[in-house]
Amino acid sequence: MKKVVLEVAKSLAEALLIVALVVSVAYVATGTWHVGFAVESGSMEPNMQVGDLILVQAPHRTTITTYEEGQQLDYTTFNDYGNVIIYRPNGITSVTPIIHRAMDWVEEGKKMPDGMPAPHAGYITKGDTNQHPDQPRYEPVKPEWVVAVAKARVPYLGYPSLILKKGF
Numbered sequence: 001m002k003k004v005v006l007e008v009a010k011s012l013a014e015a016l017l018i019v020a021l022v023v024s025v026a027y028v029a030t031g032t033w034h035v036g037f038a039v040e041s042g043s044m045e046p047n048m049q050v051g052d053l054i055l056v057q058a059p060h061r062t063t064i065t066t067y068e069e070g071q072q073l074d075y076t077t078f079n080d081y082g083n084v085i086i087y088r089p090n091g092i093t094s095v096t097p098i099i100h101r102a103m104d105w106v107e108e109g110k111k112m113p114d115g116m117p118a119p120h121a122g123y124i125t126k127g128d129t130n131q132h133p134d135q136p137r138y139e140p141v142k143p144e145w146v147v148a149v150a151k152a153r154v155p156y157l158g159y160p161s162l163i164l165k166k167g168f
Contacts, residue, residue: 034148037086037099038158038165043127044099047078048150053157054099056086056148064149066123067103077150080128084150087125089138091145099150100125103133106140 039052048054062083065073070081078084078101086097104124109117113124113133122140126133 034086036154036158037097037148038161039099040096040162040166041127043130044078044084044101045129047080047128048084048099048153049155051156051159051162053154053161054084054086054150055152055154057151059085059143059146059149062149064102064123064143064146066105067101068105078128078153085123085125085141085146086148086150087123087141087146089134089141089145091142097147098125098134098138100127100130100134102141112136112140 034056036053036055039048039050039054042050064083064085065075067080067082070076070083075081080101083102084099085102086099089095089098102123103126106112106118106122106124108119108121112118112135114136116136118140120140120142122142123146124133124135125138125141
């Protein structure tokens with residue numbers, strides 16, 4: 001019996017070491033503990049689908065290029081100009097992050113897409129399938145509200161997270 005308990009403990013320690021190693025390598029590579037996010041809505045179709053796992057990088061490890069800048073530089077990600085960012089709407093940490101494209105940067109007081117003055121500087125964002133930007137529903141996205149920048153898409157691997165979260 002003692003031998004069995006020792007073997008189980010050894011196996012558990014090895015498994016924990018492997019998990020710690022994988023998580024540490026992922027953090028070193030991406031600069032964030034949030035290695036990926038599951039796509040929860042169809043707002044980024046056709047470039048991202050519900051159930052996709054989006055692998056990310058920390059915003060401080062990369063430059064966020066807006067759609068407007070991407071057009072000028074001919075820089076695309078996920079089949080369109082500019083970067084896709086993951087952010088907390090209005091900086092509220094208890095809200096599920098949104099995955100949308102950074103369309104433009106607006107300075108405080110300058111006109112937002114609805115013609116209203118921006119309450120502060122930030123990104124104007126929009127889902128690829130959406131007709132209108134997220135603003136004015138949400139304030140312009142301050143850089144500190146950006147959780148991550150999308151880098152790669154893995155189809156279907158986000159479904160386990162969605163099932164656990166929403167019980168699909």
